[in-house]
Amino acid sequence: MRISIIGVGLIGGSVGLAARERLGADVTGWDPSPGVLDAACGLGALDRGAASLEEAVDGAEAVFVAAPVGALPATIARVLAAICDDCVVTDVGSTKRSVVAATSDPRFVGGHPLAGAETAGVEHARADLFQDATWYLTPTGSATGTLLERLHRLLRTLGAKPTVIDAATHDTMLAAVSHLPHVTANVLVAQAARALEEESEQLPATGPSFRDATRVAGANSGIWTDIYLANRDALIERIDDTVRRLEEFRALLVAADADGVTAWNEAAREDRRRLLEAQLAGGTVHELRISVPDEPGVIARLALELGRAGVNINDMALYPAPSRAEGVVALWIAGDEPARRAEQLVEELGFPVARA
Amino acid sequence: MRISIIGVGLIGGSVGLAARERLGADVTGWDPSPGVLDAACGLGALDRGAASLEEAVDGAEAVFVAAPVGALPATIARVLAAICDDCVVTDVGSTKRSVVAATSDPRFVGGHPLAGAETAGVEHARADLFQDATWYLTPTGSATGTLLERLHRLLRTLGAKPTVIDAATHDTMLAAVSHLPHVTANVLVAQAARALEEESEQLPATGPSFRDATRVAGANSGIWTDIYLANRDALIERIDDTVRRLEEFRALLVAADADGVTAWNEAAREDRRRLLEAQLAGGTVHELRISVPDEPGVIARLALELGRAGVNINDMALYPAPSRAEGVVALWIAGDEPARRAEQLVEELGFPVARA
Numbered sequence: 094m095r096i097s098i099i100g101v102g103l104i105g106g107s108v109g110l111a112a113r114e115r116l117g118a119d120v121t122g123w124d125p126s127p128g129v130l131d132a133a134c135g136l137g138a139l140d141r142g143a144a145s146l147e148e149a150v151d152g153a154e155a156v157f158v159a160a161p162v163g164a165l166p167a168t169i170a171r172v173l174a175a176i177c178d179d180c181v182v183t184d185v186g187s188t189k190r191s192v193v194a195a196t197s198d199p200r201f202v203g204g205h206p207l208a209g210a211e212t213a214g215v216e217h218a219r220a221d222l223f224q225d226a227t228w229y230l231t232p233t234g235s236a237t238g239t240l241l242e243r244l245h246r247l248l249r250t251l252g253a254k255p256t257v258i259d260a261a262t263h264d265t266m267l268a269a270v271s272h273l274p275h276v277t278a279n280v281l282v283a284q285a286a287r288a289l290e291e292e293s294e295q296l297p298a299t300g301p302s303f304r305d306a307t308r309v310a311g312a313n314s315g316i317w318t319d320i321y322l323a324n325r326d327a328l329i330e331r332i333d334d335t336v337r338r339l340e341e342f343r344a345l346l347v348a349a350d351a352d353g354v355t356a357w358n359e360a361a362r363e364d365r366r367r368l369l370e371a372q373l374a375g376g377t378v379h380e381l382r383i384s385v386p387d388e389p390g391v392i393a394r395l396a397l398e399l400g401r402a403g404v405n406i407n408d409m410a411l412y413p414a415p416s417r418a419e420g421v422v423a424l425w426i427a428g429d430e431p432a433r434r435a436e437q438l439v440e441e442l443g444f445p446v447a448r449a
Numbered sequence: 450m451r452i453s454i455i456g457v458g459l460i461g462g463s464v465g466l467a468a469r470e471r472l473g474a475d476v477t478g479w480d481p482s483p484g485v486l487d488a489a490c491g492l493g494a495l496d497r498g499a500a501s502l503e504e505a506v507d508g509a510e511a512v513f514v515a516a517p518v519g520a521l522p523a524t525i526a527r528v529l530a531a532i533c534d535d536c537v538v539t540d541v542g543s544t545k546r547s548v549v550a551a552t553s554d555p556r557f558v559g560g561h562p563l564a565g566a567e568t569a570g571v572e573h574a575r576a577d578l579f580q581d582a583t584w585y586l587t588p589t590g591s592a593t594g595t596l597l598e599r600l601h602r603l604l605r606t607l608g609a610k611p612t613v614i615d616a617a618t619h620d621t622m623l624a625a626v627s628h629l630p631h632v633t634a635n636v637l638v639a640q641a642a643r644a645l646e647e648e649s650e651q652l653p654a655t656g657p658s659f660r661d662a663t664r665v666a667g668a669n670s671g672i673w674t675d676i677y678l679a680n681r682d683a684l685i686e687r688i689d690d691t692v693r694r695l696e697e698f699r700a701l702l703v704a705a706d707a708d709g710v711t712a713w714n715e716a717a718r719e720d721r722r723r724l725l726e727a728q729l730a731g732g733t734v735h736e737l738r739i740s741v742p743d744e745p746g747v748i749a750r751l752a753l754e755l756g757r758a759g760v761n762i763n764d765m766a767l768y769p770a771p772s773r774a775e776g777v778v779a780l781w782i783a784g785d786e787p788a789r790r791a792e793q794l795v796e797e798l799g800f801p802v803a804r805a
Contacts, residue, residue, distance in 0.1 A: 213803070214803060216801045216803075217740045217777075217801045217803065219740065219775055221775055222775065224775075265644065265647075266644070266645060268644075269640060269641045269644035269645060270641050270645070270659045271658060271659065273637065273640070274637055274658060274659050274662040274663075275658070276695070276698060277633050277636075277637060277662065277695075278662060278717070279698075279713065279714060279717035280633075280691055280694045280695060280698070280717075281629065281630055281633060281691075282717050282720040282721045282724055283694060283716065283717055283720050284625060284629070284687065284690050284691055284694060285625045285626050285720070285724060286720040286723060286724060288621065288622070288624075288625035288687070288690075289622060289625060289626070289724075291621075302627060302630060302631070302664070302665045303626045303627065303630050303724075304725065305661045305662070305664045305665065306630040306633065306634060306661070306662055306664070306665065307630075307721055307724075308658070308661045308662070308766065308779075309658045309661065309662065310717045310718065310720070310721040311714055311715065311716075311717040311718020311719070311720070311721050311722075312714070312718075314711045314714045314715055314718075317714055318707055318710045318711045318714065321702065321710050322702070322705055322707060322710065325702040325703075325705065328702060329699055329702055329703065331640065331644070332695050332698070332699050332702075333699075334640050334643075334644075335636055335637075335640055335695065336692050336695055336696070338636045338639060338640060339632070339633075339636060339688050339691065339692055340692070342632060342635075342636070342688070343685055343688050343689075346677065346678070346681040346684060346685055346688075347681075347685065349678055349681065351674055351678060354674045354677050354678065355670045355674045357635065358635060358667055358668070358670045358673055358674065359667065359670055360639065360667075361634070361635035361636075361638050361639055361666045361667040362666065362667020362668075362670075363667070364638040364639050364641070364642040364666070364667070365638045365663055365666040365667050366667075367642060368638055368641060368642060368645075368659070368663070369660065384573045384575065391756075392748075392752050392762065394753075396748050396752065397750075397753070400747075406748065410661075410664065410766055419575055419577055419578065419580075421573075423664075445570075445572045445573045447569070447570060447572075447573065
């Protein structure tokens with residue numbers, strides 16, 4: 094099978110690696126940035142780099158366009174103008190309505206793999222990036238069935254779980270779980286910086302809970318400005334909903350309604366648990382909080398012991414004490430039995446542990 | 450020196466351990482929960498448990514009241530009624546104006562150590578919990594100088610950095626960096642749960658950025674309802690500021706102002722960097738993002754190698770790929786040289802690494 098990749102970064106490069114390893118596909122790529130194609134060929138993500146987009150897609154049966162959301166409509170139009178009728182074109186953008194609305198060509202199917210959000214660059218590409226990953230497909234009614242079926246089967250071969258969904262639903266969901274949290278993180282750091290500067294000469298310590306809440310603040314503008322704007326109406330709806338909820342809680346505070354505040358907080362606790370379970374495989378997720386000395390190697394020994402026992406750590410966060418001499422490490426472990434074993438092992442190592 | 454601790458949990462127990470180890474103090478404690486005093490004595494946090502609050506404070510030169518914020522005024526009043534004139538009384542509550550306003554007794558000085566937020570219970574107590582930790586003191590003008598000086602010196606002995614600040618400034622700062630982020634985390638999980646339920650049968654994956662942003666959602670109501678209410682005016686001000694900022698960003702979206710969105714995001718990026726540096730000692734904090742297989746022991750080997758090289762990890766977050774077969778681990782390392790060494794070691798281990 095002949096595959097073409099336009100934009101060879103983490104996603105494009107991983108598509109190339111997987112298609113060549115798992116499908117024996119012949120992969121040609123093009124990227125506007127100099128040096129990227131040589132690197133991609135060196136990593137085995139491409140069979141060859143092309144001198145132009147048109148040359149890259151010539152003779153392809155499937156084309157993946159992995160460009161920033163803002164550049165997608167123009168890039169996809171160039172691809173559609175250069176290919177034959179028997180070729181499916183897809184993209185990997187984080188928002189879908191804008192790109193889907195930009196073309197009614199039956200050869201185009203919008204796509205968005207839920208993978209690789211934490212880093213970028215072809216050097217991080219891996220053949221199994223999409224293994225068991227949800228890969229949203231947002232075809233319009235005009236999409237050619239044979240081409241949609243080809244793309245669907247291809248994504249399965251790459252290891253992904255293609256999930257057909259309409260573009261509007263996709264954008265609404267992503268606004269709630271990704272775009273809005275990025276907005277609130279930005280707002281939190283901005284208000285804290287201003288509030289703290291008003292109160293003290295130098296910024297005081299903020300602590301781990303603030304760091305977690307704002308970890309995604311100021312994410313790469315080259316990607317995020319496009320995402321915010323492409324999904325702005327869904328995001329505006331989420332912002333309005335957030336403002337409403339803040340005002341509701343504000344009213345509880347004004348009324349000094351202790352029972353209301355407690356009920357509001359307990360509801361959030363339950364929502365968090367359900368979302369965490371939905372997010373992680375392997376049954377109920379248990380959160381263990383362990384007191385450990387904050388010294389080189391201690392987290393290593395802890396994780397190593399759990400690893401030896403076959404307990405996998407789904408997620409981990411280290412909260413150093415202000416003293417920097419001790420701290421608490423939170424481990425998220427899926428499944429009652431693994432969590433129980435982990436708790437036992439940690440206690441045997443002599444570290445105090447508590448269920449959060 | 451004779452010290453009394455009312456409420457022997459993580460904080461109270463750690464005060465006892467530190468006072469006995471570093472000061473050779475004679476420490477008596479009282480706690481309303483059965484079994485806690487025996488456990489505390491067994492751990493060496495107390496010399497003895499008392500049958501009543503009044504018995505516990507009898508003859509004490511300093512009394513630490515470590516009760517929930519809502520219970521502080523009444524508990525402190527009982528302590529003040531039971532002690533002699535030459536005894537200083539302090540608390541460890543997370544908000545300060547309400548408790549400071551509740552008494553003008555010259556023997557009372559409000560306090561709040563920035564330590565131990567991540568877990569609870571005397572079993573997690575440690576003698577160095579307060580080492581180099583900021584410990585806010587919020588005396589009123591009526592506080593007796595000799596008693597304030599005694600408490601200040603005592604906290605130094607415990608390893609803390611006593612910082613005298615007025616109660617209002619304390620509460621404003623904590624509203625910005627702690628109380629508001631807890632509120633937004635609750636709001637994020639609530640809106641996501643509702644939005645996702647509208648869109649799909651079962652809750653879809655939310656991803657690591659959402660998990661980080663909502664890690665403190667639904668924190669212990671037994672502590673947090675009191676905190677929210679005790680600091681409600683400062684928190685209301687932060688909520689109003691947050692709503693204003695959300696509306697400002699909303700206006701940029703409505704205007705589709707790409708330059709405005711980018712400038713807003715870059716400002717947040719800079720605010721985050723400055724807050725992170727202020728929060729962590731040891732110079733500029735570098736964030737390394739490393740692609741690793743998500744398998745038992747791999748994080749261990751990584752941390753172990755850095756530990757062997759004497760590189761300390763200030764903070765760590767693991768972002769599993771949807772495939773659960775690979776992932777990205779983010780390491781925060783303070784100081785240019787340690788970060789450079791860490792980057793080199795990680796590359797030598799064969800893991801792709803990028804500066805965030």
